[in-house]
Amino acid sequence: MPASPSTARAINDRLALRLLQQEGPLTAGRLKQLTGLSRPTVADLVERLAAAGLIAVVGEAGERRRGPNAKVYGIVADRAHLAALDVRTEGVAVTVADLVGRVLAEASVPIGGDTGTGPAVEQAVALVERVVKEAGADRLHTVGIGAPGLIDPAGGELRDSSGLPEWHRRLVAALQERLPEARVGVENETNLAALAEQRDGAARDRDTFVLLWLGHGTGAAVVLDGALRRGASGGTGEIGFLPVPGAAALPSSTDCEGGFHALASSAAVVKLAALCGVPVAAEEEPSLVGVVRAATCAVRSAVGLVGEGASHTVEAGSAARFLDALADRVAVGVAAVVAILDPGCVVLGGEVGQAGGEELAGRVQRRVARMTPLATEVRTTALGGGAVLRGALLTARDRAQQELFALGERPVPGW
Incomplete structure (x- = not known):
């Protein structure tokens, strides 16, 4: 049965957008080529979209022919403004962008562990309001939040998780109260990082892969056949609770210290570095990223991959032992994921995945190849710790465009 004229127009408009x-x-000529529609049909849809305030003339084509240059049409970027938040245990980062994803302003603020729930929420909300003002935005259409912990797949709320600050859960409600016109949604941080790697990062050519997050904590995100998988309770990828050899005990329902987390968390990796002879700064919280980056630099320098002017303070032998030992641990988690899902590709994400680079990824891939018959490529992140914020912004942009442009995509649960 053929589509009605109104349905056909809506389909054409969505395709053009x-x-x-x-x-x-x-x-308009290029739209005609890409859509396969007739010239009058393209002219009509351009007129409709412009009248609706969704597109506007943004320039002229550079090629001069007889008569005037062809008009160039683009999405009206300031039709809506978006905010993305990366909520960590130790602070929050905020980015404000326009409808096409162009970043207008960004900032971050540390929030100490001894900060009360109320003051912590107020600090985070005040940061959002300040960045919105700096971006020159009157109001926000959509706010995307990336946070650690479980997200209820039915309602989209951040569930109460042991070990996470109470202000994380309070922040969502506070933002909705202070920004009543905005659509506020929250997603697990590792899931957002995977979406960003799939769209703009190391997994652009894969529709099935796993992102293993290596940072302050550990996590994983699973993308199968192009779709993010969350599980029945939103817990897909809680790899920190995975029982592994080498841990002192089994994990419990409230504590992942006996699982993979015990091998690959920031504290465990810093301790491993010290055992391997890699100098660790005598700070209250030694820099995990600094330790991994220094070891990687030393190994690369030893084989001539880093210029003579590069500075590194780690002896190459100690650095290699550390990266080998770290790869042994990471490979345990990767091999378990591969045995169950056979994703064909695992991206080492987070700040540690970025700092370890190809030196760490290559070591992990070689070890996994000895542990499983399933061919698996191990890649290093292209976005590092910024993947969460990027994923939150992409998700907010998709949600806003879906509503404004009626593109018909399925939103994140709860949005």
């Missing part, structure tokens, strides 16, 4: 979103500003 999708192309403008993906390709950037286009002429």
Whole structure:
């Protein structure tokens, strides 16, 4: 049964908006080529979208022919403003962008562990309000939040998780109260990092892969056949609770110290570095990223991959022992994921994945190849710790465009 004229127009409009979103500003002629629609049909849809305030003339084509240059149309970027938050145990980072994802302002603030729930929430909300003002935005259309912990797949709320600050859960409600016109949504931080790696990072060419997050804590995100998998309770990827050899005890329902977390958390990796002879700064909380980066630099320098001017303070032998030992631990978690899911590709994400680079990823891949018959490529993140914020912004942009452009994509649960 053929579509009615109104349905056909809606389909054509969505197709044109999708192309403008993906390709950037286009002429009507280029839209005709990409859509396969007739010239009058393209002219009509351009007129409709412009009248609706969704697109506007943003320039002219550079090629001069007889008559005037062709007009170039683009999405009206300031039709809506978006905010993305990366909520960590120790602080929060905020980015404000326009509808096409162009970053207008960003900032972060540390929040100490001894800060009370009320003051912590107020600090975070005040930061959002300040960044919105610096971006020149009157109001926010959509706010995307990345946070550690479980997200209820039915309602989209951040569930109460042991070990996480209470202000994390209070922040969502506080933002909705202070920004009543905004659509506020929250997603697990590792899931958002995986979406960012799939869209803009190391997994652009994969529709099935696993992101293993290595940072202050550990986590994993699973993307199968192009779709993010959350599980029945939102707990897919809680790899910190995975029982592994080498841990002192089994994990419990409230404590992951006996699981993979005990091998790959920041505290465990810093301790491992010291055991391998890698100097660890005598700080209250030694820099995990600094330790891994220094070891990687030393190994690369030893084989001539780093210029003579590069500074490193770690002896190459100690650095290699440390990276080998770290790869042994990471490979245990990767091999378990591979045995169950056979993703074909695992991305080492987070700040540690970025600091370890190809030196760590290559070591892990070689070890996994000895542990499983399933061919698995291990890649290093292209986005590092910034993947969470990028994923939150992409999700907020998709949600806003879905509503404004009626693109018909399925939103994140609870949004």
